[in-house]
Amino acid sequence: KQEVTQIPAALSVPEGENLVLNCSFTDSAIYNLQWFRQDPGKGLTSLLLIQSSQREQTSGRLNASLDKSSGRSTLYIAASQPGDSATYLCAVRGQAGTALIFGKGTTLSVSS
Amino acid sequence: EPEVTQTPSHQVTQMGQEVILRCVPISNHLYFYWYRQILGQKVEFLVSFYNNEISEKSEIFDDQFSVERPDGSNFTLKIRSTKLEDSAMYFCASSGRLAGGPRETQYFGPGTRLLVL
Numbered sequence: 001k002q003e004v005t006q007i008p009a010a011l012s013v014p015e016g017e018n019l020v021l022n023c024s025f026t027d028s029a030i031y032n033l034q035w036f037r038q039d040p041g042k043g044l045t046s047l048l049l050i051q052s053s054q055r056e057q058t059s060g061r062l063n064a065s066l067d068k069s070s071g072r073s074t075l076y077i078a079a080s081q082p083g084d085s086a087t088y089l090c091a092v093r094g095q096a097g098t099a100l101i102f103g104k105g106t107t108l109s110v111s112s
Numbered sequence: 113e114p115e116v117t118q119t120p121s122h123q124v125t126q127m128g129q130e131v132i133l134r135c136v137p138i139s140n141h142l143y144f145y146w147y148r149q150i151l152g153q154k155v156e157f158l159v160s161f162y163n164n165e166i167s168e169k170s171e172i173f174d175d176q177f178s179v180e181r182p183d184g185s186n187f188t189l190k191i192r193s194t195k196l197e198d199s200a201m202y203f204c205a206s207s208g209r210l211a212g213g214p215r216e217t218q219y220f221g222p223g224t225r226l227l228v229l
Contacts, residue, residue, distance in 0.1 A: 034217065043203060044155070044220040089155065097168050098143065099157035100218060 002027045006090055006103035013080055014111055021075040021106045023090030028071050034100065035064050035075050036089040044089065048075075052095075080110045114138045116221035118204050124227045125194055133189045133224045135204030143208040144187045145218060146179065148172070148200040155203065161187065162208075194228045201225050 003026045013019055023033070032051045036044040048057045048064040050073070056065040063076040077084060087107045091100040117136045125131050137144050146158040159169040161179055178190045187206075191198055202225075205218040 036220070041225075043222040046217050046219060049217045091155070098145070098160040098162075099168055099170065100145075100147075100155075101157065102155040104154050 002030075002092060002094060002101045004090060004092055004101050004103035006088075006106050008106060009104070010107045010109070012109045012111065015080060015082060017080050017110075018076070018078050019080055019108070021077070021088050021090075021108070023073040023075070023103055025071045025073075025092050025101075027094070028068050029095050030068060030092045031095045033064075033066055033073050033090065033092045035062075035073075036091065038087045038089055038105065040087075047088075077108075080108075082110050082112045084108060085110050116204055116206055116219055118202075118221040118224050120224060121222065122225045122227075124229065127196060127228055128193050131191050131194055131226065133191075133202050133204075133226070135187045135189075135221055136185050137187055137204065137206030138219055139185075141206035141208055141219075143167075143206060144179075144181070145205040145207075146189045147203045147205065147220075149203065149223075150197075150200045158189070191226075194226075196228050199226055199228045 005024050007022045030052055034049045035047040038044050050057045050066045052068055061078040066073045087105040089105045091102045093100055119134045144161045147155050149155045157170050159173045160167045176192050180188050201223045203223045204221045207216045207218040
């Protein structure tokens, strides 16, 4: 059964810092991996999707990498801003199904 | 930009009552999903729906749950007899503008917060 773990659970950084959020999954037979942002009490906003054949995806200040063989993904946020404060969720989709399996998330706080 | 919408945003119900949560997926998407998030816990998959039938469901999605696409735009989740443990945020999602593309980006709605008393 696929398990997704995100470390750290919470992170506080000063504005302007570059940071890395980690995601690991137990079954490397994934189809793709998706990173989301969730603001308190709100829905999920898709940030990046990485297909299993890809190594990384970039969108603005965000860069996500995938190492399928080791079961790891990282989300790199450059030059963090207070508006980046949110919970970041990692989710993987298995090769056989359509369901996304989520991690519990990393709650990021960026202070000005 | 097209988005998934959900109604109501909040619903309070008594234990044992039936509730229907409504979603309007992104136009032209072919795959629809329901997830839930109990407070403080992970987002959990409930069910996926394609071509007017369930394509995958989790252990959570038991006989108390059902889904329907009653018309060309709405996608609903019905809980027949709510229990206290059904209290959660329920998210609808959609994906796949192309047939055979269920594994594209899933776009989530804002959620319905369900409270069962």
